[in-house]
Amino acid sequence: MSENVEISKMLFSLFGGLAVFIYSMSLMGDGLQKAAGEKMRRILEVLTSNPVMGILVGTLVTMIIQSSSATTVMVVGFVSANLMTLPQAIGVIMGANIGTTVTAQIVAFNLGEYAYLITAVGFILFFFFNKKIIKYVGQIIFAFGLLFIGLNVMSDAMKPLAQSAMFEDIIHRVSDTPILGLFVGTLVTLIVQSSSATIAVLLNLAQEPDANGQALISLQGALPILFGSNLGTTITGILASIGARVNGKRAAMAHTVFNVVGSVLFMLILPYFAKFVVFISPKGTETEVIARQIANAHTSFNIVNTILWAPFVLILAKIVTFLVRGEEETIENKVMYLDYKILNNAAVAMDLATKELTRMAELARKMMSNAKKAFIHSNVEAAKKVHEIESIVDMLQTEIIKYLSTMLSQSSLTDRQSIRLAGLMHTANDIERMGDHCKNVAELAMEKIEKDLPFSKEAISDLTNAFNKLNEMVDHSIQSLSQGNTELAKKVLAEESEIDKLESDLRDRHMKRLDSGLCNPTSTIMFIELIHNIERIGDHCNNIAEAVLDDLENNSASPDSDTPAVTDTP
Numbered sequence: 001m002s003e004n005v006e007i008s009k010m011l012f013s014l015f016g017g018l019a020v021f022i023y024s025m026s027l028m029g030d031g032l033q034k035a036a037g038e039k040m041r042r043i044l045e046v047l048t049s050n051p052v053m054g055i056l057v058g059t060l061v062t063m064i065i066q067s068s069s070a071t072t073v074m075v076v077g078f079v080s081a082n083l084m085t086l087p088q089a090i091g092v093i094m095g096a097n098i099g100t101t102v103t104a105q106i107v108a109f110n111l112g113e114y115a116y117l118i119t120a121v122g123f124i125l126f127f128f129f130n131k132k133i134i135k136y137v138g139q140i141i142f143a144f145g146l147l148f149i150g151l152n153v154m155s156d157a158m159k160p161l162a163q164s165a166m167f168e169d170i171i172h173r174v175s176d177t178p179i180l181g182l183f184v185g186t187l188v189t190l191i192v193q194s195s196s197a198t199i200a201v202l203l204n205l206a207q208e209p210d211a212n213g214q215a216l217i218s219l220q221g222a223l224p225i226l227f228g229s230n231l232g233t234t235i236t237g238i239l240a241s242i243g244a245r246v247n248g249k250r251a252a253m254a255h256t257v258f259n260v261v262g263s264v265l266f267m268l269i270l271p272y273f274a275k276f277v278v279f280i281s282p283k284g285t286e287t288e289v290i291a292r293q294i295a296n297a298h299t300s301f302n303i304v305n306t307i308l309w310a311p312f313v314l315i316l317a318k319i320v321t322f323l324v325r326g327e328e329e330t331i332e333n334k335v336m337y338l339d340y341k342i343l344n345n346a347a348v349a350m351d352l353a354t355k356e357l358t359r360m361a362e363l364a365r366k367m368m369s370n371a372k373k374a375f376i377h378s379n380v381e382a383a384k385k386v387h388e389i390e391s392i393v394d395m396l397q398t399e400i401i402k403y404l405s406t407m408l409s410q411s412s413l414t415d416r417q418s419i420r421l422a423g424l425m426h427t428a429n430d431i432e433r434m435g436d437h438c439k440n441v442a443e444l445a446m447e448k449i450e451k452d453l454p455f456s457k458e459a460i461s462d463l464t465n466a467f468n469k470l471n472e473m474v475d476h477s478i479q480s481l482s483q484g485n486t487e488l489a490k491k492v493l494a495e496e497s498e499i500d501k502l503e504s505d506l507r508d509r510h511m512k513r514l515d516s517g518l519c520n521p522t523s524t525i526m527f528i529e530l531i532h533n534i535e536r537i538g539d540h541c542n543n544i545a546e547a548v549l550d551d552l553e554n555n556s557a558s559p560d561s562d563t564p565a566v567t568d569t570p
Contacts, residue, residue: 010157014201017153022197024146025067025103031139051091051313055306058095068100069193069236072255076240079251086317089251093237094258094306094313097230101299103196106144107203108295112152119145154204171205175221178270182263185228195233199226199298206290215286219293220274226298227263234259245381246326253320262305276300333392338403343410346417353404353424358482360396361431361544363389365474367438368537372467374445375530376460383449386442390435397432401425419554423547427481430540430547434474437533437540444526444533454520458513459527462506466534469495469502477541480548489552492545499538506531 062071075092078084084092111118122142126135174181189198202225208216234256241252266273277297282289309316337355342348367389374383404425407413413421447453455463473495480488510527513519519527 013157014154017150017155017157018192018197018201020150020153021147021200022150022192022194024143024150025194025196027146028140028143031136031143051087051094051310054088054091055095055098055310058092058097059099060095061092062096062099063102068096068195069233071096071099072237072252073240076237076248076251079245079247086247086250086254086320087313089247090254090258090313090316091310093251093255094309097259097302098299098306100196100233101295101302104199104203104295104298106147107151107200108291110207110291112148112155115145115148115152117145118142119149121145151200151204154201155208171217171221174225175217178224178267181221181224182228182231182267185225185230186232187228188225189229189232190235193236195229198229198232199294202226202229203291203294206294207287209287215290218286219277219290219297220270222290222294223270223274223277223297224267226294226301227266230259230301231263246324250317250320250324253324254316257316257320257323258305258309262301262308265308266301266305273297273301333395335396335399335403338399340403340406343403343407346407346413346421349403349407350417350420350424353400353407354481356396356400356403357424357427357431358478360393360400360428361434361474361478361481363393363396364431364434364438365471365478367393367435368441368467368471368474371438371441371445372464372471374442375448376464376467378445378449380446380449383442383445386438390439393432393435397428400428404428416554420551423551427544427547430543434537434540437537440533441530444530448523448526453523453526455523455527456513456518456520459510459519459523462509463527463530466499466502466506466531470499470534470537473499473538473541477544480545484548484552486549486552489545489548492541496538496542496545499535503531503535 058071058075062068072093075084075089075096079086079089119142122138122140122145125138126142127138129135129138174184185198185202188201189195192198202217202222206215206217206219206222234252237252237255241249274297277293277300280300281293281296335356336359337352339349339352342352367386370379370382370385370389373379374386404421408418408421448455473492476488476495477492479485480492507528510519510524514521514524
């Protein structure tokens with residue numbers, strides 16, 4: 001009975017120490033992120049122009065946030081949102097694998113005897129200073145000390161285990177069977193969701209002497225467990241990719257392929273890799289140097305694996321594209337047609353601005369299509385898509401206005417060109433506002449889904465009809481803009497009156513259904529807001545059509561169109 005109690009105490013201590021260790025890593029990463037400011041996501045978005053840069057950024061970011069899994073999850077999100085290409089993402093993931101090895105190197109210093117002093121210093125800085133940066137530094141130091149306290153607790157729990165003949169036999173079986181070690185490392189990491197935590201346990205285990213005074217597990221026995229931890233950590237990215245778009249799933253698959261191939265390769269050269277690690281590590285008795293050897297093995301494995309894969313990033317991208325089938329709709333998050341080199345040719349520059357505006361309007365149409373799908377069919381992914389495209393539409397508005405403003409300041413425009421330029425600016429703002437209203441619809445859709453608000457079949461039918469009419473109007477306004485088509489522009493003006501009347505009719509029909517008990521009162525405000533947003537999108541389509549007509553009328557009525565506009569001189 002007492003033996004069972006002792007085993008229970010040891011297990012509680014082991015898992016308690018592990019919990020403290022994992023929490024300390026999370027706390028340290030949180031403090032480092034706060035100290036660095038809200039720049040991590042921006043760094044990942046901007047500084048990954050090529051795979052090599054991606055590797056460096058992935059390494060740096062993971063060193064700061066102390067979690068390769070968190071970096072991978074972030075990357076999957078960026079790829080799904082088209083903020084990063086698949087090859088860029090693969091580079092960042094490779095770097096994340098290198099960055100996460102820093103934790104093992106820190107643990108190998110074995111600063112356990114200073115753990116409470118370090119924690120006390122962190123506590124003082126965090127609780128007795130008001131300046132934010134000092135508090136963040138205090139949080140980092142406190143978490144750093146807490147990390148070693150967790151290691152101490154695990155170490156104390158393992159001391160009795162190391163003297164157990166049964167436990168020693170189990171460890172020897174694992175270390176003598178590389179495939180079993182690989183499985184154990186993978187399984188433990190799957191459970192604790194942290195390769196750093198698995199390696200911390202492994203380091204503690206290896207440092208404990210057995211009954212003969214030797215390291216409980218040899219370097220060659222520890223390596224398969226280490227490789228397994230690299231396999232297990234890929235599950236976080238895979239879980240994060242559930243529900244992501246195709247390229248997000250491919251990024252997670254790239255992480256898996258990268259680690260699986262690396263682990264298999266190093267398992268094949270296990271004895272030679274062990275000798276290499278011994279060569280680059282400090283010398284001493286096995287129990288003295290085993291922790292540093294394992295930490296160095298972890299770092300070496302990921303660096304060498306990255307070096308081997310780095311020239312083949314594009315090939316890896318093709319492999320995962322083959323493994324994860326599906327068409328990915330890509331939307332370029334940049335201007336496609338604006339060219340500052342031809343601003344001195346105002347006519348051509350305005351034609352390019354019109355092409356960019358047409359592209360912007362087509363994106364707004366995609367937003368509307370997804371907003372409809374989100375609301376009518378309660379589609380969460382469609383609502384997310386609206387938000388993704390909205391950021392691109394906002395960017396295009398900013399760039400188009402900047403381009404046109406630069407043209408205005410640098411070029412000598414004719415009266416007709418000045419009027420056309422003003423119309424293009426107004427059109428950019430109208431398209432951006434269309435996007436805003438689509439975003440409003442997507443937000444209403446998410447509220448409807450989250451609150452499970454009921455809508456009658458009649459209400460859904462009315463809304464579907466309204467969306468369909470609006471879709472025709474948006475199509476006609478885009479075509480009138482791209483083609484300079486007078487007939488289509490006039491058609492949009494007529495359709496705008498129909499949309500206004502439709503809003504009034506839908507409101508009346510809803511009130512009648514409400515009176516007869518066919519509609520739930522809790523849905524009324526949302527219904528009214530929705531049809532208002534539909535009507536406002538129609539208004540902006542009308543504005544675009546009016547701008548097209550004004551430009552065409554001005555074009556035909558200006559015989560002096562090539563005369564520069566007159567400006568007052570002092």
